[in-house]
Amino acid sequence: MNKILEVKNISKRFGNIQALRDVSFDVEKGEFVFIVAHTNAGKSTLLKIIAGILEPDEGEIYIEGENITKTPPWERPVGYMPQTYALFPHMTVLENVMFGPIHRGLDREEAIEKAQKYIELVGLKGWEKAYPHELSGGMQQRVALARVLAVEPKIILLDEPLSALDALLRVKLRGEIKKILKGKTVLWVTHDQEGAMSLADKLIVMRSGRIVAVGNAMELYYKPTSLYVAHFLGEINFIESVAHGGFVQILDTKVSTDKIGPVVIGIRPEDIKIVKNNSSPLGRVKELRFVGGFWRLLVDVEGIDLVVYSLKRIRSKEVSLRIHPEDVLVFDYPPEGIRRAVHLE
Ligand SMILES: Nc1ncnc2c1ncn2[C@@H]1O[C@H](COP(=O)(O)OP(=O)(O)OP(=O)(O)O)[C@@H](O)[C@H]1O
Ligand SMILES: [Mg+2]
Numbered sequence: 001m002n003k004i005l006e007v008k009n010i011s012k013r014f015g016n017i018q019a020l021r022d023v024s025f026d027v028e029k030g031e032f033v034f035i036v037a038h039t040n041a042g043k044s045t046l047l048k049i050i051a052g053i054l055e056p057d058e059g060e061i062y063i064e065g066e067n068i069t070k071t072p073p074w075e076r077p078v079g080y081m082p083q084t085y086a087l088f089p090h091m092t093v094l095e096n097v098m099f100g101p102i103h104r105g106l107d108r109e110e111a112i113e114k115a116q117k118y119i120e121l122v123g124l125k126g127w128e129k130a131y132p133h134e135l136s137g138g139m140q141q142r143v144a145l146a147r148v149l150a151v152e153p154k155i156i157l158l159d160e161p162l163s164a165l166d167a168l169l170r171v172k173l174r175g176e177i178k179k180i181l182k183g184k185t186v187l188w189v190t191h192d193q194e195g196a197m198s199l200a201d202k203l204i205v206m207r208s209g210r211i212v213a214v215g216n217a218m219e220l221y222y223k224p225t226s227l228y229v230a231h232f233l234g235e236i237n238f239i240e241s242v243a244h245g246g247f248v249q250i251l252d253t254k255v256s257t258d259k260i261g262p263v264v265i266g267i268r269p270e271d272i273k274i275v276k277n278n279s280s281p282l283g284r285v286k287e288l289r290f291v292g293g294f295w296r297l298l299v300d301v302e303g304i305d306l307v308v309y310s311l312k313r314i315r316s317k318e319v320s321l322r323i324h325p326e327d328v329l330v331f332d333y334p335p336e337g338i339r340r341a342v343h344l345e
Pocket of ligand 1: 014015017018019037038039040041042043044045046083191
């Protein structure tokens with residue numbers, strides 16, 4: 001284990017708002033870590049504290065074992081790209097990227113050399129003399145990235161770097177950034193859980209200033225430890241049920257469980273199989289929607305509405321469904337009710 005960043009028990013309050021509550025996690029050298037959460041969860045506040053722009057009320061930040069909680073931002077070995085990132089409009093691409101190195105004490109020649117190296121790395125060689133308004137949104141984001149890289153930080157902090165771009169460009173640039181940042185230590189903050197899952201070595205899920213889950217994308221998606229995380233990371237059916245005798249039942253599938261009493265069964269729409277088999281439970285197709293690449297069905301089976309995904313177009317009004325026990329999640333019934341537990345109210 002080679003911890004480069006340690007965040008220890010960070011709390012931060014703004015007046016009546018508790019923005020962060022006892023937040024602790026580590027980042028290993030070379031790790032690509034995503035923090036994902038809804039708006040106002042405290043993501044930007046956390047990055048600002050790591051970057052040194054805000055002071056925490058409680059807790060410490062360590063980089064390579066050194067306590068830097070009181071170190072000013074420009075002396076921290078971090079490169080920070082804020083959420084509302086703006087390039088200096090009156091400076092060229094080269095001048096924008098040189099800014100950090102000069103600010104950190106490099107002479108002009110060295111700063112130019114560094115800037116050119118990173119402008120080339122982000123694929124903008126030849127654009128050194130251009131001004132930001134002459135570049136597309138995607139190019140501007142790449143300049144912003146070069147600016148962060150040019151100070152050669154030990155950790156790169158990115159706050160929603162793609163949020164200003166349209167969906168197609170976002171997906172394209174996401175992959176490019178991952179390539180550009182290969183081997184670097186990155187902490188990337190976003191509310192886009194799909195993007196996060198596709199790139200992250202490690203995901204940290206936050207809710208209202210707290211960390212509620214840490215793990216790799218597959219673990220958290222397939223074996224979430226709470227209703228909240230299960231729901232946050234992708235569409236899922238929740239069915240109220242009761243466990244007894246070591247089992248809980250969904251359609252004709254029996255699932256063994258340690259739980260007793262009221263439970264919530266979770267099953268992902270892609271894990272419900274449409275089968276050509278008359279012995280499986282039959283459901284009535286109530287809704288059918290093409291959502292690009294696959295079909296989303298709402299099926300009523302024995303009074304339960306289930307969302308089911310199908311890659312193939314379904315033409316019949318009735319379908320037989322099969323669920324495998326290993327795809328079924330069983331949660332304790334939340335005392336606050338399902339909707340509250342997943343933050344819908
Ligand atoms: N300087 C500030 N003064 C007062 N309240 C603040 C300040 N900065 C943040 N907050 C509040 O703290 C909470 C967390 O804010 P933060 O910006 O960290 O959330 P976020 O997860 O980054 O949200 P978003 O996804 O919208 O960027 C919010 O309720 C916000 O209104
Ligand atoms: Mg934010």
